[in-house]
Amino acid sequence: MNISLSITKNIHEWLFSIMPEGIASITEMVLIAVVYLAIFAVAGLYLVLLERKVAAWFQLRIGPNRVGWWGLLQTMADALKLVSKELTGTERADKFLYNLAPYFVIVSSLMALAVFPFSQEFHAFDINIGVLFLMAISSIGVIGILLGGWSSNNKFALIGAMRSGVQTISYELSVGLSLLTMVLVTGSLQLSEIIEVQKNGWLIVQGHIPAVIAFMIYMIAGTAETNRAPFDLVEAESELGAGFHTEYSGMKFAYFFLAEFINMFIIAAIAATIFFGGWLSPFGITESIPLLGVVWFLGKTLVIVFLMMWFRWTFPRLRIDQLLTLEWKYLLPLNLLNLILMALVVWLNLTIQF
Amino acid sequence: MEKIIFYILAFIIIAFAIASVSSKKMLRSVIYLLFVLIGISGIYFLIDYNFLAAIQLTVYAGGIIVLIIFSVMLVHHVEMELELAKVSKRIIVGIASLLGLALFLVTIYSHEFNVVENSITTTTEDIGLGLLNYEAGGFILPFEVISLLLLASMIGAIIIAKGTKLTSKKNDTV
Numbered sequence: 001m002n003i004s005l006s007i008t009k010n011i012h013e014w015l016f017s018i019m020p021e022g023i024a025s026i027t028e029m030v031l032i033a034v035v036y037l038a039i040f041a042v043a044g045l046y047l048v049l050l051e052r053k054v055a056a057w058f059q060l061r062i063g064p065n066r067v068g069w070w071g072l073l074q075t076m077a078d079a080l081k082l083v084s085k086e087l088t089g090t091e092r093a094d095k096f097l098y099n100l101a102p103y104f105v106i107v108s109s110l111m112a113l114a115v116f117p118f119s120q121e122f123h124a125f126d127i128n129i130g131v132l133f134l135m136a137i138s139s140i141g142v143i144g145i146l147l148g149g150w151s152s153n154n155k156f157a158l159i160g161a162m163r164s165g166v167q168t169i170s171y172e173l174s175v176g177l178s179l180l181t182m183v184l185v186t187g188s189l190q191l192s193e194i195i196e197v198q199k200n201g202w203l204i205v206q207g208h209i210p211a212v213i214a215f216m217i218y219m220i221a222g223t224a225e226t227n228r229a230p231f232d233l234v235e236a237e238s239e240l241g242a243g244f245h246t247e248y249s250g251m252k253f254a255y256f257f258l259a260e261f262i263n264m265f266i267i268a269a270i271a272a273t274i275f276f277g278g279w280l281s282p283f284g285i286t287e288s289i290p291l292l293g294v295v296w297f298l299g300k301t302l303v304i305v306f307l308m309m310w311f312r313w314t315f316p317r318l319r320i321d322q323l324l325t326l327e328w329k330y331l332l333p334l335n336l337l338n339l340i341l342m343a344l345v346v347w348l349n350l351t352i353q354f
Numbered sequence: 355m356e357k358i359i360f361y362i363l364a365f366i367i368i369a370f371a372i373a374s375v376s377s378k379k380m381l382r383s384v385i386y387l388l389f390v391l392i393g394i395s396g397i398y399f400l401i402d403y404n405f406l407a408a409i410q411l412t413v414y415a416g417g418i419i420v421l422i423i424f425s426v427m428l429v430h431h432v433e434m435e436l437e438l439a440k441v442s443k444r445i446i447v448g449i450a451s452l453l454g455l456a457l458f459l460v461t462i463y464s465h466e467f468n469v470v471e472n473s474i475t476t477t478t479e480d481i482g483l484g485l486l487n488y489e490a491g492g493f494i495l496p497f498e499v500i501s502l503l504l505l506a507s508m509i510g511a512i513i514i515a516k517g518t519k520l521t522s523k524k525n526d527t528v
Contacts, residue, residue: 022355025355026355092432092433093432094379094381094382094432096382097381097382097385100385127404128404128475128477128478129404129405129408129478132405132408132409132412132478133404133408135408135412136408136409136411136412136415136416137411139411139412139415139416139417139420140411140415140416142416142420143388143415143416143419143420143423146420146423146424146427147381147385147423150381150423150426150427150432151381151432153432153433158427161427162424162427165420165423165424169420172416189478
């Protein structure tokens with residue numbers, strides 16, 4: 001196994017200087033895992049706050065403003081409340097699967113975070129199949145939703161889970177194909193190499209027309225894959241109560257909720273990495289300060305997250321048949337044509353490079 | 355370290371495989387099967403077959419298991435339990451499984467495995483070039499045959515899904 005752990009070499013060398021090799025590498029892995037978990041639990045909570053603030057802004061309200069300055073501690077307080085709540089469940093549910101389901105969802109979304117290059121140094125797991133790994137991991141999360149819906153022994157939860165399964169399986173195809181379109185330009189699945197290629201211009205510029213089409217398809221399919229409005233049939237309040245997590249309470253509900261927001265961050269982060277150059281600054285203006293990479297990466301990601309929130313408060317919800325028609329009759333054929341167009345562009349050397 | 359991880363994975367695979375066939379609840383055994391498949395992909399990761407591991411996760415864990423869960427969800431209720439088979443059937447199945455196990459063990463222990471000294475990570479590029487290679491050692495023929503098979507099964511699926519409509523149209527013309 002060659003896991004390249006390239007987060008801050010100093011800590012790495014210090015650890016290896018005071019401990020034998022095997023223990024040091026295990027300690028390092030555990031440290032990295034703890035750091036990632038801590039950062040993203042808190043980041044997920046702040047995404048929830050951001051969502052509420054954006055929603056309030058769109059509806060001309062103020063939003064949460066009591067807890068902490070400008071409501072900044074609101075979601076932390078909510079999380080503490082959720083931790084202290086009683087875990088209830090339905091009487092004749094399949095307890096084992098019912099308790100297992102939230103972990104599927106949260107673990108699969110946290111695993112995907114490991115492969116993102118936040119900056120040149122801050123990159124936990126640079127696997128040589130990065131993009132494929134992301135797609136593989138994201139296909140497992142849906143199992144948690146299906147299990148949660150089925151084992152709750154509740155009709156609404158079951159219908160919500162079925163809808164979610166159908167939706168995720170169909171839109172996964174579009175996400176994968178639009179990313180594959182971009183892989184044609186980079187010629188590599190490794191995320192660090194994809195960023196290396198973009199030093200000659202971000203991929204959305206390099207691939208011009210097919211890249212823009214791929215980005216639009218990716219954003220539509222990505223929003224659908226995270227089960228967010230306008231594709232939130234899974235938890236359509238007016239029809240299904242809360243959808244697949246109707247019967248969950250306390251921390252288990254919080255896992256589903258947090259996973260949704262982390263998934264949104266992941267979709268935005270993939271878009272930022274593949275289409276907009278990841279941690280690269282525009283025209284290399286801050287290339288001399290590598291630390292600023294994190295800022296650029298998070299900035300790009302948050303802009304895309306804002307775009308997804310914008311979708312949510314702008315478009316009405318689709319019907320299930322409209323949802324499936326959109327994917328199978330429009331997005332998928334368009335995507336396949338786009339793939340051929342991109343292959344032609346790359347073959348004839350029509351990419352724009354600076 | 356790799357040895358420890360291997361034994362942990364092997365233990366997970368064997369334990370969940372047994373749980374999968376002995377569980378009385380249908381969806382639970384599907385989930386145990388899922389753990390077996392994830393364990394196998396873990397072993398692929400361990401031997402640095404990253405591509406195969408990711409494909410194992412996407413196709414088996416993400417695709418086939420989701421399909422099985424779907425079909426179980428459609429026909430099965432939470433409170434239902436599977437019935438135990440008759441004693442005579444259980445004995446026959448037990449003997450058949452033991453024979454299979456014996457065959458595997460004999461094959462594994464009689465074959466001499468070569469230990470690869472320096473493991474090289476297989477990249478996706480190598481796999482792609484190997485698949486489209488039509489010289490000796492290339493896989494272009496199986497690749498094309500499989501793609502033909504997939505196309506045929508896709509057309510078959512469409513025919514089955516649209517079956518009633520097609521036949522009713524025929525009846526109209528006749």
